[in-house]
Amino acid sequence: MITNKDLEKLVDTNDQWIQERTGIRERHKLAAGLGTSDMCVGAAKRCLAARGIEADKIGDFGVEVIIVGTVTPDMMFPSTACLVQDKIGAKGRGASTFRRGVRDSFSHCRQA
Numbered sequence: 001m002i003t004n005k006d007l008e009k010l011v012d013t014n015d016q017w018i019q020e021r022t023g024i025r026e027r028h029k030l031a032a033g034l035g036t037s038d039m040c041v042g043a044a045k046r047c048l049a050a051r052g053i054e055a056d057k058i059g060d061f062g063v064e065v066i067i068v069g070t071v072t073p074d075m076m077f078p079s080t081a082c083l084v085q086d087k088i089g090a091k092g093r094g095a096s097t098f099r100r101g102v103r104d105s106f107s108h109c110r111q112a
Contacts, residue, residue, distance in 0.1 A: 036068075040081075066081045
């Protein structure tokens with residue numbers, strides 16, 4: 001985990017400045033060999049389990065598409081959403097990753 005206090009040691013910033021502009025207090029690092037899709041899969045599985053839904057049955061519950069927004073995709077192709085779709089076994093569902101909108105939104109937040 002990397003906290004804002006850790007970043008204070010590396011660059012001219014402070015916890016308050018970072019939190020006021022981004023709301024971020026800490027960052028987590030993935031283990032070697034893991035990517036954004038692995039984090040998404042964990043979150044999707046927890047969400048589905050909380051609802052008592054099996055991934056191959058998500059269509060029965062009205063889930064038609066898997067959407068992922070990220071500025072750190074595992075790779076450019078296939079999309080992170082497609083990787084998530086495959087890893088959770090959600091066959092026949094749509095999948096789309098949005099990168100540009102997330103990046104642009106982040107840059108606007110940074111300028112504010």
